[in-house]
Amino acid sequence: MIGAEGLPGGLPRTLLATEQAAIMEQLAEGVILTDTAGRITYVNDAAARLYGVRQPGVGPQDYAGAYQLLTEDGRPYPSHQLPLTRAVRDGEVVSDARWRIRRADGSEIIAQGSARPIRDNHGKQLGAVLAMHDETARVQAERALREETQALETLNRVGATVASELELERIVQTVTDAGVALIGASMGAFFYNATNEAGESMLLYTLSGIDRHAFDRYPMPRTSLLFRPTLAGESLVRSDDVLRDPRYGKSPPYHGLPPDHPPVRSYLAVPVVSRSGRVLGGLFFGHPEPGRFLPRHEQLMAGIAAHAAIAIDNANLYAVAQREVEERRAAEERLRELNETLEQRVETRTRERDRAWKHSRDLQAVLDERGRFLQVNDAWCAMLGWQPADVVGHHAYEFIHADDRPAGERAFFTHLARGPAFENRMRHKDGSFRCISWVVSQDEDTIYASGRDVSEQKEQARALAQAEAALRQSQKMEAVGHLTGGIAHDFNNMLAVVIGSLDMLRRRLPEGGPERRHAGNAMEAADRAATLTQRLLAFARQQPLSPKPVDANALVAGMYELLRHAIGADIRLDVLLADELWPTLADANQLENAILNLAVNARDAMPGGGRLTIETANVTLDKRYAAGHADVEPGDYVSITVTDAGVGMPPEVARRAFDPFFTTKQTGQGTGLGLSQVYGFVKQSGGHVAIYSEPGHGTSVKVYLPRMTGEAAEQETGVSAAPLPAGRQELVLLVDDEPAVRQINAEALRELGYRVLEADGAVGALDMLDAHPDVALLLTDVVMPDIDGRRLAAEARRRRPGLKVLFTTGYSPAAVQHNGKLDADAPLLGKPYTLDELGRKLRQVLEGA
Structure with missing residues (x-):
């Protein structure tokens, strides 16, 4: 409630009794009191809230000056028409007045109330009182109802207008104008497809709210992504600001609005689609202000688009009918002119039709509504082995696979009418089935069907599916092969140590002793483990x-x-x-x-x-x-x-x-x-x-x-079973990155009578080779980090032409790459191996056997 210091002219608070003031503050309606000069003397809390202030703080001003009043349409309220002015000046009682109020924060509301003069017991006028309440919600509801009613009336009027209109251009102009009026657009356009007399497709358009020449310098909208969803009949498009819409780019190639286009920020477009699903065109609307179009406008334009689609369909049908009438009239004229040769022409046409029917490679058939064949062509014999006489008069179910039949004979016609195309399996005379793709049409109680054999395409599709499954299996086996090959390689390295150690241990133990027997048992188990790893390598396709x-x-x-x-x-x-x-x-x-x-x-x-x-x-x-x-x-x-x-x-x-x-x-x-x-x-x-x-x-x-083509290669001479030759103190350069394998191989070489140099990699091996010109043989693992055994051998032979090389490996990636084939000058000894195998292989390589 306003304090005494805020009253105009410093009027005391005691103008109202305390009890009356308390009552006034509890009222839901806003109350304003003035003196006889029209100056405000009191404002209750409800009125203050209505104006958007907690305490008005009004100085010595009149009502119109203190509060900005507007008429309902937003213009300033004439001061002589103010309800309080009329109540103070004329002593008039004003009822159900309505006006706008501009609040302290700049927003506006609509108020409704009444004003009446205040008189004392002797009839002397003391001032006036204004009682008012916020009417904004109801007024807006009334306005929305009016707008909705107007929109429905417009829709009905447009529907009635275009329903009776058969001129295409007038239809599209009507719906375009109606759309602009309904949604308050600044401009609208209707782009639609039409066919000229020559049968050529054209894209035409009508405009509303803007001059047609404004679009003369732009290409047809089908080239722009902005128009594409609508012209393609895909969806309705609404954008609050096309210049900021991420769906439409700004950089070349330009996907939004072209430069110098009439100003459009808000954008709404609705496809117009016929009852058959064909896209007839699209309604497009724009406004220079962003955010002008709402979901309600989408609904309205969807209704306009539906009316337009029906009207365009009707106009097109009418045009077709007119053309048919003209064609019929011309045909009648031609018939009159050609009456003498009519019979001959009919006979010729009939022969042509019968020839096309007879020689068609596709199955042709005419059936009644119960699914019985009335006529079939000769393709039934070529494709399914049935003569026409075997088919005519029989029910289609007799030739259709049991799983492809609809339930009951009465459902046959309904089943075919569900769609123009379907597939089923038809029985061949030999008892087999062919997959036939049918296209059907109906004329009252008669069904016309044309079928094509797609069995081969189906078989190809099945073969492709089988090939894809086989490829997936091959890829799985390849992955497992890589895994097993890696495991076998590591296991072979360990077995090389085990078998080499057991072999030398067994040779040093006395014959017949239990220790020799235990070593033999261990050697036999290690041999079985080596055989197992060879099988793993065989599966992985990594065996030499x-x-x-x-x-x-x-x-x-x-x-x-x-x-x-x-x-x-x-x-x-x-x-x-x-x-x-x-x-x-x-x-x-x-x-x-x-x-x-x-x-x-x-x-x-x-x-x-x-x-x-x-x-x-x-x-x-x-x-x-x-x-x-x-x-x-x-x-x-x-x-x-x-x-x-x-x-x-x-x-x-x-x-x-x-x-x-x-x-x-x-x-x-x-x-x-x-x-x-x-x-x-x-x-x-x-x-x-x-x-x-x-x-x-x-x-x-x-x-x-x-199958091998070309001359057969010479058979390889078998390995001699002669006793193991001993070494002659030749110097062997042993290279292996596994310390345990290198150690046992070095001992084995010394056991066989060779001198040994050891290296854990290619770099150290090449240094030793340069420092010892008497190296007779390079014994190297194939798989090593950094530089593998094959590259090491190549470099060693470059430095020492004629150097003997023996490779050893658990598996070789290079062997995989070359399907396991080794060069003739690259002898290979697979891990694990015995002392006998190592000795024989060394002598073969050193002596060139």
Whole structure:
């Protein structure tokens, strides 16, 4: 409540009784008192809040000066029309007056109230009182209701107008003008598609609120990303500020509004789409102020767009109908002119239609509403083996696969009417099925159908899916191969130390003693571990191979007795060798191991006995087969097939058969590396391996090795079984980055009668080589950090031409890169090895054997 010091002219607070003042302060309505001169004498708290001040602090001013009053439309209120002025000056009672008030913070509200004079008991006027309340919310609601009513009326009026309009340009101009009026846009445009008499598509437009020539220098809006979502019929677009909208760039190529475009900040665009889904055009509106368009405007323009779509469809239909009428009139005229030749022309047209029907490569059919064939063309015989007489009069269900039929004959017509295109499987006369893609149309109770055989496309899709699955399996096996190869390499280094130490220890122990026997047992276990790592390397395709020309017939025949003993007497062994079998290039020892592994697996699959068949053949794998199997090149192959009559495998087991450590045998009966070793060897040899199995019907494993072309290489002379030659005190440079391996190899070399220089890497080895010109042989590991053994050997031979080199390795990445093939001048000794193997290999290299 205002204090006495804030009253105009310093009027005392006692003008109102204390009780009356208290009551006035509790009122929800704002109350203002003035004296007879129109100066404010009292303002209650409600009135102060209404004006946006806590305490008005009004000086000796009149009501109009103290509070900025405006009429409802925002203009200054004439002072002689103020309710208080009329109450003070004329003693008039003013009821239900409405005005705007500009509050202290600059905002505006709408107030409603009444003013009446204040008189004493003798009728003398003492002043006036104004009672008022905030009417803003109700006025805004009334205004919104009026605007909504006007919008609905406009929509209805536009709908009624364009519904009866058949001129396209008037329709689009009407909806454009209506849109500008409805949403208060400064400019609007309707871009729409039309077809001229020549059948050419054109993009036209109408404008509202702006001169048409303002757009003459701009290209059609289809070139701008700003217009694209609307013209493509994708979505409605609203932007509060296109110049700041991140969806539209500003730098070239320009994606927003072009330079010198009429000022637009707020932007609203609505696609106009026909009932058939065809994009007819778009409504576009703009305003120079940002944030002018609201979600409500989107709804209004969606309604306008719907009216426009219907009207344009109707106009287009009318235009089509008019053209049809004109064409019909012209046709009638032509018919009158050509009446004499009409019958001949009809006959010619009929023959042409029948010829197209008869010779179509696609299935053509006419059916009734119950799905019975009324007529079919000759393609039914070429595609499905049925003569037309076999089909006409029969129900379509008789030829459709049972799983592709809709439920019940009555649903046939409804099923086809759901969509113009579908696929099903049609029965061939031989009992097989073809996948047919149908396109249908209907005319009252008649169905017209055209079908194309897509079986080959479906088969190609299935083949592609199988190829992708095979590729994923190959990638998985490749990853596992890298892992197992690394493990085998590290394990071989450890075994080299174990076997070398045990070999020298066993040689120094007395014959027949328990210590010699224990050392022998340990050596036997270490040999089995070495064999296990060789299988890991074979699976990883990282074993060193020595491929030579191989006659698979001779190799399999030579293994007969070995296989006979390996599989047991209760299994019959059949060997079927192909005539004129092509030669192949492979490591014969590894191929024998692969065949033996497959034979042993087959034996284990026939615990009660059975038949094992090994067959060779010349095979050509075509592109179609290669497309369905990863890492297979089409071409000529020599196949070796091992087939058993055992228990077989379900598909999920067969898919994992080549995985390392996967086995169906009981614990302790297998390592799960037999088939993995076969897989790795065949892949490393450039071949392919496939497995076919059915539970209860046995298993067949096919190994494909590439056919060798050209002259056969000379067979390698076998290794002599002569006694181990001793060294002659030649100086050997030993290089290995593993200290334990280097130490045991150095002792082994001295044991064999050689002098030894040791180096842990290539740098130290080259320094020693320069310092000792009498080095006779370089014994180096292949895989070493920084500089590997092959690069070291190359540099050593550059410095010392003719230097003998012997490589040793657990596995070699270079061997993997070259499919395991080694150069002729690069002898290799695989880890782990015995003292005998090391001694013989050293003499072979030093003596050039």
